[in-house]
Amino acid sequence: MEGISNEASSLAAHWGLEKLIAFYDDNHISIDGDTEIAFTESVDTRFEGLGWHVIWVKNGNTGYDEIRAAIQEAKAVKDKPTLIKVTTTIGYGSPNKANSYSVHGSALGAKEVDATRKNLAWPYEPFHVPEDVKKHWSRHVPKGSALEAEYNAKFAAYEKKYKEEAAELKSIITGELPAGWEKALPTYTPESPADATRNLSQQSLNALAKVLPGFLGGSADIASSNMTLLKMFGDFQKGTPEERNLRFGVREHGMGAICNGIALHSPGLIPYNATFFVFTDYMRAAIGISALGEAGVIYVVTHDSIGLGENGPTHQPIEHLASFRAMPNVLMLCLADGNETAGAYKVAVSNRKRPSILALSRQKLLHLAGTSVEGVEKGGYIVSDNSSGNKPDVILVGTGSELEIAYKAGEELRKEGKAVRVVSFISWELFDEQSDAYKESVLPAAVTARVSIEAGSTFGWEKIVGSKGKAIGIDRFGASAPAGRIYMEFGLTVEAVIAAAKEVS
């Protein structure tokens, strides 16, 4: 019933995943009762439409030969996945609860378990495995050992003949990254041409794909907007599984789930995916699974604020930064320029046990003096400062595209004789992990004059700016206008930061 299963099943057929065999337990019962109350489609026909081979096992309760034959048939099918629809009775064997929804959500209970054992003529104690069953299953042990030995011999021969390729495969299996991989990341200076961080992101993606054999990914049908194509590779398709550009179609939820699968398959597979930041709403459940399941998926989210402009409020994320900062085990990273974007990829690739979300702009941004990869790794750091003794008159905190605004406001305020520190606040999670001494060196407790600016909800910013500071942000939905105009209308300006700084200091 869930839409994600249709998204993933459509792609599975498109990609011709012939090894995929899905068993559909056609037991006609859902938690609220018979599936008839909400689900009367023909699943067989739908999957045939999706391009699957479909087999129906009519007696899933005791039709062992039928099940075996279905699996054999499925294995023989080439070029497409197979759905084996198995009609069963839920709670089969339970005299009073079989074929009822009460079997789904709660335990049978001791009395009904007894009745079921009697009904199925199963005389043994709980957890007892009878000798003949054990013997029957144990025949798989020597069979498995033989298969493993065969594989090992094959791999040894392969390794001898193809040393480099075998080493690459091993590195994907073990997850050991090539030494110095991070040196491939590009670096920038303030003289580098202003650019959108989505474009700078593509430079990092392409640099990483050259040095990381398991690095692959794609977009939900907006690769040309997300700037996520790997230029030296073609499309991963049915006939070209060696390529690394995945074309997910407009299927964000499926995309996130597929990347979780890739990341958890082998530690050296490092998948990224991409969409507009606001569309992470469609795959929020998959991102939650990345976080809970410790899958180091890289989420490339462009068009990261009202700065995307004319597409308007349906496309402009507001609460998304806050919503991911609140989610455990997620690295939510806001990047301001080239060096920060490269730094974010270093962090993302290094973190194989937690997902990273890289928020990137559609609009052009300056490369700022003082930004650095090392800064990104600390979560928050000083970008510019003319104070001494860790006692600035005011601290200006910016993130992503708004760091540039804080930076310029700092320059203006210094002209007026103020001691101003400008802090880039990339990732709350990473900053929280730093030592108290480091945190105090960036945000000294004694300095309560603080102003933050971020083109998103101010929810949560009290933690950084305190009750005496001021958070500039957007606590309403956006509007359609060019980026420059909308920033002005919403008060996200150098002038606003200067005014706030004077108010709080």
Place this chain on the structure above:
Amino acid sequence: MEGISNEASSLAAHWGLEKLIAFYDDNHISIDGDTEIAFTESVDTRFEGLGWHVIWVKNGNTGYDEIRAAIQEAKAVKDKPTLIKVTTTIGYGSPNKANSYSVHGSALGAKEVDATRKNLAWPYEPFHVPEDVKKHWSRHVPKGSALEAEYNAKFAAYEKKYKEEAAELKSIITGELPAGWEKALPTYTPESPADATRNLSQQSLNALAKVLPGFLGGSADIASSNMTLLKMFGDFQKGTPEERNLRFGVREHGMGAICNGIALHSPGLIPYNATFFVFTDYMRAAIGISALGEAGVIYVVTHDSIGLGENGPTHQPIEHLASFRAMPNVLMLCLADGNETAGAYKVAVSNRKRPSILALSRQKLLHLAGTSVEGVEKGGYIVSDNSSGNKPDVILVGTGSELEIAYKAGEELRKEGKAVRVVSFISWELFDEQSDAYKESVLPAAVTARVSIEAGSTFGWEKIVGSKGKAIGIDRFGASAPAGRIYMEFGLTVEAVIAAAKEVS
């Protein structure tokens, strides 16, 4: 491609929505190029599997008679919706851009517009409507007037014959609620038996359905866990459209979108839907549309924290409260007992231009002295207090199931001679809308000794407890254990609140 369209289409066929005609623009182009790169299923077969009538118009560019015939055929189909697949050329008529993805994402440009006009032999200025076209379309004006007059006469006759029914229909069309509807809501006293707020919610739902003719809703296949069945009504199904229990199946995203449609159809239709709080991740995009589109959908979310117990971290919401507090135009309501639950329904039904999310417990909770409907309407209010002059020694803030913990901690601390105020913090959005004087009367600025307790992420709580206060919560994923045990393990206890209160005051 999006999963939600499959969810909604499956339900549309199940419900036999014969008036629904969907046009599928089969132009073979998506933003990233030809749909062949990601989408090779048979849409026709899939929709036949879902139970739709499918028609294929092969020439959607100029086959006017074919299109007319398809619409006639679709209108004649009874018992099922119709999909008209219309094969077209995207950018038809543009000599250089037709049939290419460049037509999708950007404007043709002046030069190509000129070329297209020439190619289509359209000699007129922009926005000019030629006289013969105007005349041809104008024939619909008298036809429409006649149809409207016919409808009005029919309704007048109906109103004469069925006064009560006509008034009910009118109230659904206008959105005017029956006077005193809120008096139907149940009230509770501290002597009422302890109960889960999901059960108390069902009492309010059933009370409202009796007095509000447009009140209807259902769950995503967990009605018996959400406690959302309306007992005096049957199931809304193909043959029983007069009933009010909707069976959405396991289709949260479709459920949210369908409720948006119902709410926006007529102001007097008040839809609710239900799932576990953590599963709002699946329909977050629909909730965002409720907020942005000003649809007053009521989201009933039960199993609102680790308090749900044994199902474990996959089912335990952590960051969800914070994530919705950050979303504009959403009333995120945490309810502690019967009176607060009834109050939440008063707020939810009254707010027809913004969605409400009611977080409800699986576990039993006490009815507390001091909770009230009026309190809920203010967002935050004092539940118990032994201080004077608005100068408590400490303020304890609780939400939902944790209000009981704060309440008991307050009682203990008072035994030790402390002046303690206990505040229930239902809705940050509603509290923000109160006057400064009211806010000061609940949370006086001078009292910085504050402790909050909530079984969720502490993200954002600095706003309430300040830098000198303490927020007790959960900043990691949950675990599987009975509610009492897990609260203890995670430090959400009366003892922890007392210790924190002593630390901050």
